[in-house]
Amino acid sequence: MEHPILFISIILEKLGLPIPHGPVGHGFLEQLCAPYMTYTWFVMVFLVVVGKLTLGNIEMIPGKGQNFWELLIGGMYDFFTENMGQELTDKLFPMIATFALYIAVGNLIGLIPGFMSPTASINTTLALTLIVWVTHHIIGIQAHGMAYIKHFLGPIPVLIPLMLPIELISNIARLLSLSIRLFGNIMAKETLLGILFMLAGAYFAPLPIMILGVLVSLVQAMVFVLLTVVYFGQAREHAH
Amino acid sequence: MAKKLSTEMVELLGNYGHIGFTFVAAIFIGLGGGIYLDEHFFDGNTSPWFTFIGLAFGIFAGFKSLFDILRTPAAKKKNRDKKG
Numbered sequence: 001m002e003h004p005i006l007f008i009s010i011i012l013e014k015l016g017l018p019i020p021h022g023p024v025g026h027g028f029l030e031q032l033c034a035p036y037m038t039y040t041w042f043v044m045v046f047l048v049v050v051g052k053l054t055l056g057n058i059e060m061i062p063g064k065g066q067n068f069w070e071l072l073i074g075g076m077y078d079f080f081t082e083n084m085g086q087e088l089t090d091k092l093f094p095m096i097a098t099f100a101l102y103i104a105v106g107n108l109i110g111l112i113p114g115f116m117s118p119t120a121s122i123n124t125t126l127a128l129t130l131i132v133w134v135t136h137h138i139i140g141i142q143a144h145g146m147a148y149i150k151h152f153l154g155p156i157p158v159l160i161p162l163m164l165p166i167e168l169i170s171n172i173a174r175l176l177s178l179s180i181r182l183f184g185n186i187m188a189k190e191t192l193l194g195i196l197f198m199l200a201g202a203y204f205a206p207l208p209i210m211i212l213g214v215l216v217s218l219v220q221a222m223v224f225v226l227l228t229v230v231y232f233g234q235a236r237e238h239a240h
Numbered sequence: 241m242a243k244k245l246s247t248e249m250v251e252l253l254g255n256y257g258h259i260g261f262t263f264v265a266a267i268f269i270g271l272g273g274g275i276y277l278d279e280h281f282f283d284g285n286t287s288p289w290f291t292f293i294g295l296a297f298g299i300f301a302g303f304k305s306l307f308d309i310l311r312t313p314a315a316k317k318k319n320r321d322k323k324g
Binding site for chain 2: 219
């Protein structure tokens with residue numbers, strides 16, 4: 001297959017930095033210049049700059065830019081409060097909202113020619129998932145102390161030898177399913193778009209997939225955040 | 241109206257859209273754990289017993305995660321109805 005044209009990689013190559021030829025480079029510098037890393041930084045810069053530009057000085061009567069952010073952040077805040085309670089939302093809102101914005105922008109950016117979704121790499125999604133997975137255990141231990149282990153023991157003491165491995169397996173399965181679902185959906189979208197561009201780009205063949213891609217990008221970001229919230233809420237609840 | 245419909249849709253997708261993947265992931269983790277125990281922990285002396293035991297646990301874990309997925313939204317809805 002043809003290599004996609006990624007403009008950040010081209011600029012970095014012109015600057016004399018090593019660009020990896022596979023998905024991941026060998027040396028440290030080459031790994032830093034891998035496309036998913038550079039586009040992650042691009043999304044970060046984009047979010048910071050756009051936030052700064054539209055929210056320069058917060059006013060009592062919101063203008064256009066501030067209105068948009070208030071709607072978005074307020075909607076997310078209400079949604080989190082409804083699903084995992086006020087206390088957890090106050091503590092963890094910045095983290096989860098950042099994940100939501102980053103994943104949504106990272107997914108959508110891949111639809112523009114010359115850009116690549118950073119979430120189309122398993123490294124990015126696995127990193128996000130590991131943070132979520134470790135955090136939900138920390139929340140559980142903070143909320144219940146040693147009694148958190150009751151979450152993994154099932155309802156009846158007699159069934160403990162049977163339930164413990166089952167609960168552990170289904171807990172580790174969260175790690176796998178959360179990371180691979182996001183990665184798989186976005187990588188499939190990117191690959192399909194690339195192939196269609198190569199085959200019939202001149203006849204607008206990728207257009208319907210791009211429309212679907214907008215939907216998939218937003219839904220996958222929503223699903224990731226929703227599951228994160230559900231896991232956090234469950235870790236806090238009492239064991240049944 | 242349209243907004244309510246779309247949030248409901250997204251909530252349903254979030255709750256039920258990952259059923260297939262979670263089920264499969266649980267089975268593969270059980271199987272992988274069994275194979276690891278057989279080949280690396282017991283150096284192949286117990287092969288194929290832990291593979292099968294791990295597979296059985298994985299399948300049970302898959303069904304248990306399905307059960308959890310079905311139970312959680314229903315319980316949440318009951319709570320909400322009680323409150324409202």
